[in-house]
Amino acid sequence: MSALITRLRAEHRREAYGLGTSTPRLSWWVDSPSEGQLLWTEFEKTTLDGHTQTARVEGAEQVLVAWPFAPLASREMVEVRARAGLTDGTIGGWSEPLRLEVGLLQREDWTVPLVVPSASAPHTGPRPAWMLRAEFEVEVTPVRARLYMTAQGIYRSEINGLRVGDDELAPGWTSYDHRLRAQAYDVTPLLTTGANAIGIELADGWFRGNIGFDGGVWDLYGPHIGVAAQLELTGEDGVSRIVDLAESWRASRGPTTSAGLYEGEEFDARLHEPGWARAGCDDSRWVRPELRELASVSARIEHAVAEPVRQIETLSPVAVEYRPNGRIRLDFGQNISGRLSFRAAGDAGHVLRLHHAEVLENDELAVRTLRRATSIDSYTFRGEGDEEWQPRFTIHGFRYAELEGWPSATLAPESVKAVVLHTDMERTGWFTVDDPMLQKLHDNTVWSMRDNFVDLPTDCPQRDERMGWTGDIQVFAPAASYLYRSAAVLDSWLRDVAAEQHAGGAVPNFVPWVPCGFPEASSAVWGDASAIVPWVMWEQLGDVGILSQQFASMRGWVDHLAARADDDGVIRSGFALGDWLDPIAPPEDPGAARTDRYLVTTAYLVRSARIVADVAVLLGDSRATIAYTDLADRTLSAFRREWVLSSGRMKGESPTSLALALAFHLFENDAQRLEAGTRLAELVAEGGYRIQTGFVGTPIICGALAETGHVESAYALLQQTECPSWLYPITMGATTIWERWDSMLPDGRVNPGDMTSFNHYALGAVVDFMHRTVAGLAPLEPGYRRVRIAPKPGGTVRAAATRFDSPYGSIEVSWRLEKEWFHLTATIPFGVTAEVELPGEAERRQLGAGTYELSSRIRIAELRKIT
Missing domain, CATH: 2.60.40.10 (Immunoglobulins)
Structure with a gap:
């Protein structure tokens, strides 16, 4: 052994x-x-x-x-x-x-100033990026050298002409008034004895650039940008030194003449000084920047808890089209978050413009949906042979790109690439199925998660928004925690949720908060992310630390929501987004749903109060346990009085209201629960197995059907291809999850609403059902210490498999149907036990570590597909 x-x-x-x-x-x-x-x-x-x-x-x-x-x-x-x-x-x-x-744990560990390159500048448009440089001497051969950096703005650095690190958009977006992230770099191999130089490019980014919708906001966190760079050396003599760069810093405008996250980047290669980050560069025309005490920055400086945003992969065009207007259109075959990279030769002063879009409409780039995010990069050639360029301080969401002004008649193979950028998370969850469209649905969801985990969980990567919407990640957290090791990203974001939470417990609808016209009042489902996301991290990863860290925030939200209730315990007023993007909602009113928004709000109070009570048990807080258990029980009784009939039917019932009551265990007994499941299946059938749910109901409806015995109804809903459905976008060529069920209409026109995106992960939350029910793997104890393996075959699916790299090891489940036989193979890692339930059998097997093959006979009647 x-x-x-x-x-x-x-x-x-x-x-x-x-x-x-x-x-x-x-x-x-x-x-x-x-x-x-x-x-x-x-x-x-x-x-x-x-x-x-x-x-x-x-x-x-x-x-x-x-x-x-x-x-x-x-x-x-x-x-x-x-x-x-x-x-x-x-x-x-x-x-x-x-x-x-x-890294540097204490504020007093930071001894360098904040280097501010210029006074505040007007914001009529995107501002240029600044260049900072400093020269220094290294007298003793360094055996260890570290560069610690943080910035108000986004930066990229070099030492002696060589790039420092490989992260992008550093230090990332946090609630800058509260938290400023720092990075640590090993720069030992970049240094030499004698003369050295450091160079830093610094742009507005989220700190001072235009962010938000409805016009957005400039200078949200301040009118200046600045960077702190602390270089520490340990020589062969064993002495550690902090290199004093303060008086050496010089600043200049550089070749990046304009840089905006939404607008794009403009680069004039004629202004580039190749040796600017090397010793001996003539910086006599550069100016002295302002040096401010780092103590002037009130935010906490803390090292990043997640991996950085990196260049993850590159894609080549799958199609190239030479357009009548002279542009060259590229189709990369996949909607991504990222940038273009090219190599070409052009005459000095020649300008190349790069246009981006997610989809085409009327055979043109569909740019209306980008709103103010013009997403155009431009490059002015230096005129010295082949030149390579990729923007540094912007990011776009796109599948299609058009090159305006390509400097030659044809496009050489491999001369233009799409570079995929997102947080460098580790993949942990996989799913395969013999239905190509369901497989594509899962693949599209993975891509939408990737594209929207650019430093924090956002709603979309392309238009003038890209916000950390709380509701989106609240419903998607189980899927996110399965597909990728995303805990560090969520941990960092939840710290900002707590930091921006109002004194009374209200949680902004997106975090970091940008006051750009959206109502500031909190909404249930969205604010409930403060309680539910940490709980999901506990369930999926066994991370009790996140519960301890966020407990005050979780309590604050539940207290805030409870304070909105009437004396009888029901919430009947206040801001509520409800079942957002119900298919019946018109383009101009996405909140117009068939489900009572206050039913949703009250149900979520039950759910979050229960969570807080359970967390209090785990943390040993007996008073909080009693208080929030009582609150959950009182609210549950109020919910039942207001909306649940004794039969299990509901007042003003809808697919979302029934699914919500089932998923949140709001019925009084099994008889009511079974009746509600039957009624839910009837409503789904009456709707022709098309989607009748929005943000609230969509992630949970298939599970609610399957858990009440209506597996075929769940599959019929899941495999529907007519609009609205999960598979309709795939019939229209989607490579990511759409924001609206009909973001593109059947005739190829883009939905006329102002809020239309082709890359939102929220409605892809159904993949959690695919992992748990179709493939059949779900946790019974936090962190998958004990798991349930119970696939439920249905529809036209005859084989499925999943693998999850759990905190304890890799768990694999695969199954196939052969005539009336169901065959299952399961691999359980050391430290995990599994409860296995096969279709057609009542017995539940308890399995330890190992690989197993099991079979059962299943009745043909159980394999029928509802049409």
Whole structure:
């Protein structure tokens, strides 16, 4: 027997570098064929000077385990390895070491000024990016060099002409008034003894650029941009030094003559000085920037908890068309978030413009849906042979691009690429199915998640919005936590949710909040993200730390919502978005739904109050447990009095109201629940198995049908291709999830509404049903410590599979139907137990680690498809 620890991780990071905590929690997998359990884990910590220390953690836990050593200090670097001891006496070998390095934990660790390149500038349009440079001497060969950076704005840096790091749009978008993220870079190989230089490009980004819709807002966080760059060297002599750059900084306008996240970027290569970030560059015409005390920045400076935004992959055009107007149209075959990169030769002064759009309408780029986000980049050639360029301070959502002014008659192969940008999350969940359209639905959802996890979870990547809408991620969180290891992104965003939460507990409808005309009053479903997203992270990942971190925010929201209730416990007034984007809603009024918005609001109060009560139990807060249990019970009774009939039918019933009451367990008994399920199936059938739900009902309706015995109704709804349905966009060529069921009309026209996007993940939340019910894998205990494997075949689906890289290991489930036989294969990792339920069998099997093949006979009647 053997037991080897693999995938040793700190917090939720693949890269344990520049950590913002002195006590990083550790997680690991155990690779072992043993049926024993983990008895203990031993850790060995090695410091830079070779000193070792060991610590043993007793018990079977292996997910986000408390740091077993003394807290680490700022800048401290150690290596940790681990080995496992099992209950059967097996003692494993040592794991591969994990290198951890802590960033600057205290504000006093930052000793450099904020370098501000210019006074405030008018905002009639996107402003230029600034260039900053400083020269310095390195007298002793550096054996270790770190560059710590943060900015008000977005930056990109070089040392001696070589790029620092590979992140994009750093330091990212946070609630800048409260939190400013910092990055740490190992720059040891970039330095040399003697003369060196550092160069930084700095643009407005979210800090000072135009963001928001309905005209947007300029200078939201301040009229100036600035950067702090702290370079620390340790020489061969063992002495650590902070390089004093203060008096060396110089600033100049650069070749990026205009940069806006929405508008695009303009670059004049004739203005580029190739050696600007090298020692010896003539900067005599550069100006001295303003140096401000970093203490003038009131926001907390904290190291990023998530991986950065990076260039993830490149796509080549699948089609090239030479247009009558002289433009060259490129179809990349996939709607993405990213930018174009090209290589071409042009005469000095020749201008190339790059236009972007998600779809075509009337054989032209459909740019109306972008609203003010013009999304046009331009490049002015230097005229010195082949030139390569990619924008640096903007990002677009697009599938199609048109090149205006391409400098040659034809486009050489591979001369233009689409570069996909998003947070560099680790993929954890996969799904396959023998229905090509369902497979495409899942694939499209994955792409929409990727495109909308650009530093924080947004609604869309293309138009003048791109906001952290709370409602979208609230409904999508289970899918997000399955598809990718997204916990760090959500952790960072939830910190901003808490920071921007009003004193009375109200949560902005999008975070960070941008006062751009949308009502500031909070709405249920949206504000409930403050309670539900942390709870989902607990269920999916077993992260009790996120519950502790967010508990005050969770309570605040529930208190705020409860305060809106009438004396009888029902909420009947106040701002409520309700079942947003119900298909009956006209283009100009997306909130006009068939479901009572206050039924939705009251139901969500029950749900979130229950969550807070459960969290209070986990955290050992008995007073809060009693208070929020009572609140949930009182509100539930009020909900039943107001909307539930004794039969299980509901007043003003709709598919959303029934699905919500079923999913949130709002009925009094099983008889009511079964009656409600039957009525829901009837309503779905009466609607021709087309979608009749919006944001609230859509993620949960298939599950509500399946859990009440109406599996075929769920499949009929899921596999519908006529509008409105999940598969209708696929019949229209969609490669991502649309915001509206009819974002494109059957005749190819774009929905006339002002709010139309072709890349929103919210309605793709149904993939959670595909993972849990179609493939059949769901957690029974937090972090998938215990799982349920219970596929429910239906419709025309005859085979499906899923794999989830859980916190404990990779879980795989696949099944197929052969005539009347159902065959299942399941792989369970060490540390996980599974409860398996096969179709047609009442028995539930309990399985430990291993790979299993099981079969059952299933009645043909159970395989019929509703038409």
